[in-house]
Amino acid sequence: MHNQDLLSRFIFDNTAVRGNHIQLSQTIQQALQHHNYPTLLKTALSELMVASALLAATLKMQGALVLQIQGRGKLKLLVVECTSQLEIRATAKWTGDIVEDNFIALLEQGQFVITLDPKDGRQTYQGIVPIEGHTIAEILQNYMQRSEQIETRIWLTSAHNQAAGMLLQKLPEQLEIDTDAWNRICQLADTTTKQELIELDANELLHRLFHEENVRIFEPHTAQFKCSCTRKNVGNMLRMLGTEEIASILAERESIEVHCDFCNQAYVFDAVDAAQLLASETTLDTPKLAH
Numbered sequence: 001m002h003n004q005d006l007l008s009r010f011i012f013d014n015t016a017v018r019g020n021h022i023q024l025s026q027t028i029q030q031a032l033q034h035h036n037y038p039t040l041l042k043t044a045l046s047e048l049m050v051a052s053a054l055l056a057a058t059l060k061m062q063g064a065l066v067l068q069i070q071g072r073g074k075l076k077l078l079v080v081e082c083t084s085q086l087e088i089r090a091t092a093k094w095t096g097d098i099v100e101d102n103f104i105a106l107l108e109q110g111q112f113v114i115t116l117d118p119k120d121g122r123q124t125y126q127g128i129v130p131i132e133g134h135t136i137a138e139i140l141q142n143y144m145q146r147s148e149q150i151e152t153r154i155w156l157t158s159a160h161n162q163a164a165g166m167l168l169q170k171l172p173e174q175l176e177i178d179t180d181a182w183n184r185i186c187q188l189a190d191t192t193t194k195q196e197l198i199e200l201d202a203n204e205l206l207h208r209l210f211h212e213e214n215v216r217i218f219e220p221h222t223a224q225f226k227c228s229c230t231r232k233n234v235g236n237m238l239r240m241l242g243t244e245e246i247a248s249i250l251a252e253r254e255s256i257e258v259h260c261d262f263c264n265q266a267y268v269f270d271a272v273d274a275a276q277l278l279a280s281e282t283t284l285d286t287p288k289l290a291h
């Protein structure tokens with residue numbers, strides 16, 4: 001058990017292999033408390049949150065990494081956002097009762113969308129690929145290998161509002177001294193169990209797996225749930241409905257109440273607010289998150 005949600009980076013000396021390890025519990029509880037998610041989707045979102053932090057920690061950019069799994073079956077969307085400060089939020093859209101035990105079966109023509117938003121006005125990067133794999137770890141590994149050409153292995157697990165994971169990457173640009181290191185380290189990592197991932201902290205797990213390697217672990221970073229929604233962004237989404245649609249809603253009730261999909265925060269716009277909104281300039285802060 002662990003009290004804090006921590007991400008630790010580590011490297012293997014004299015090799016091109018690096019890694020990240022993370023355990024989340026509070027983040028998951030807080031991120032998933034806003035909706036009554038089916039158990040299967042809780043698990044999938046938990047693993048996607050862990051994966052997003054593992055990947056975000058490999059990026060040099062400031063901003064947000066958004067991972068989406070989209071489908072046309074009962075499961076429409078899983079979306080997780082993790083910033084470079086490891087502030088994480090998540091939500092899902094689905095229809096009907098979910099009793100299946102594998103979320104891939106709920107997708108139908110599923111696709112995986114990865115977005116890097118530098119949040120500083122620089123261009124957003126987006127990659128969209130068909131779903132390849134049967135688990136979140138496999139989907140991400142395949143994406144990293146095929147689209148980014150970075151050898152990546154990911155181990156994920158979740159149980160009862162706790163989730164944990166480990167990522168290994170082979171840096172392509174480095175001159176490799178120890179040519180066998182990648183295979184050897186992956187083989188060692190493959191011996192980890194789901195229970196170990198949940199129960200052992202980074203130091204314990206890395207010692208258990210890699211005590212014969214020269215592994216160096218760095219000071220951990222705290223991860224936490226935080227929603228980045230603002231009244232301004234919600235207003236922009238509302239404006240996209242158009243003047244007529246907004247007028248017709250306001251003809252039936254006094255105000256329009258919009259809830260954030262991620263944190264369920266309510267934003268209320270009355271007729272005066274709506275008029276102001278429609279009169280002001282459109283500024284789209286995060287248009288891709290407007291569902």
Ligand SMILES: [Zn+2]
Nearest residue numbers: 227229260263
């Ligand atoms: Zn929110």
